[in-house]
Amino acid sequence: xxxxxxxxxxxxxxxxxSMTLQCTQDMNHNYMYWYRQDPGMGLKLIYYSVGxxxxxxGEVPNGYNVSRSTTEDFPLRLELAAPSQTSxxxxxxxxxxxxxxxxxxxxxxxxxxxxx
Amino acid sequence: QxxxxxxxxxxxxxxxxxxxxxxxxxxxxxxxxxxxxxxxRKGPExxxxxxxxxxxxxxxFTAQVDKSSKYISLFIRDSQPxxxxxxxxxxxxxxxxxxxxxKGTKLSVIx
Numbered sequence: 001x002x003x004x005x006x007x008x009x010x011x012x013x014x015x016x017x018s019m020t021l022q023c024t025q026d027m028n029h030n031y032m033y034w035y036r037q038d039p040g041m042g043l044k045l046i047y048y049s050v051g052x053x054x055x056x057x058g059e060v061p062n063g064y065n066v067s068r069s070t071t072e073d074f075p076l077r078l079e080l081a082a083p084s085q086t087s088x089x090x091x092x093x094x095x096x097x098x099x100x101x102x103x104x105x106x107x108x109x110x111x112x113x114x115x116x
Numbered sequence: 117q118x119x120x121x122x123x124x125x126x127x128x129x130x131x132x133x134x135x136x137x138x139x140x141x142x143x144x145x146x147x148x149x150x151x152x153x154x155x156x157r158k159g160p161e162x163x164x165x166x167x168x169x170x171x172x173x174x175x176x177f178t179a180q181v182d183k184s185s186k187y188i189s190l191f192i193r194d195s196q197p198x199x200x201x202x203x204x205x206x207x208x209x210x211x212x213x214x215x216x217x218x219k220g221t222k223l224s225v226i227x
Contacts, residue, residue, distance in 0.1 A: 040220075041219055042120065042122075042206075042216070042217030042218050043206075043217045045213075045214050056213075058213075058214060090159050092159070104161075104165070105162065107160050107161065108159050109159050110158070110159055
């Protein structure tokens with residue numbers, strides 16, 4: 001059982017470049033999330049989705065876009081990369097919304113992104 | 117004042133020690149409290165979950181919540197080298213989609 005799979009694991013971008021971080025889950029979860037984790041900081045929610053075709057902003061959405069065309073996939077798009085977007089990005093999924101029950105978030109292994 | 121403050125550590129203890137990890141929070145609307153464990157270069161995984169004041173035990177782990185003091189703790193008994201990881205507290209309001217995380221405490225258990 002793969003769970004939540006993120007690609008790539010590492011990436012270096014130049015300022016102004018674009019890229020898409022891929023996330024797919026095989027647990028048939030309706031709810032998916034993107035977080036970023038800066039060194040020595042807690043995770044911050046970027047975007048979330050409650051199902052195919054439905055997305056909404058989290059705490060730090062500026063500079064990012066998402067789409068959810070299928071239950072399995074939830075890609076995160078960076079259009080004009082900036083040094084402030086250097087971070088580790090985690091995708092997560094859950095079976096229930098919000099994650100305030102005993103159901104947990106399942107996290108991917110993360111994508112380490114550097115913007116130089 | 118930040119919503120969630122977590123004792124930053126890092127913390128280094130000998131194998132077999134009792135470890136205490138702590139978070140304080142300012143938002144009295146937080147109702148659900150979690151501890152996540154994160155190994156190096158991995159995503160966080162849920163360790164403990166609780167929603168009421170008091171203690172909850174799971175093996176060597178005890179989560180403690182004091183809503184009146186806005187304070188939560190995680191205790192690890194008989195700590196093992198495999199417990200070496202970063203521990204993140206997280207909490208959320210009822211009906212909210214968003215978890216608020218602490219900065220994390222890096223724990224090293226020395227054999």
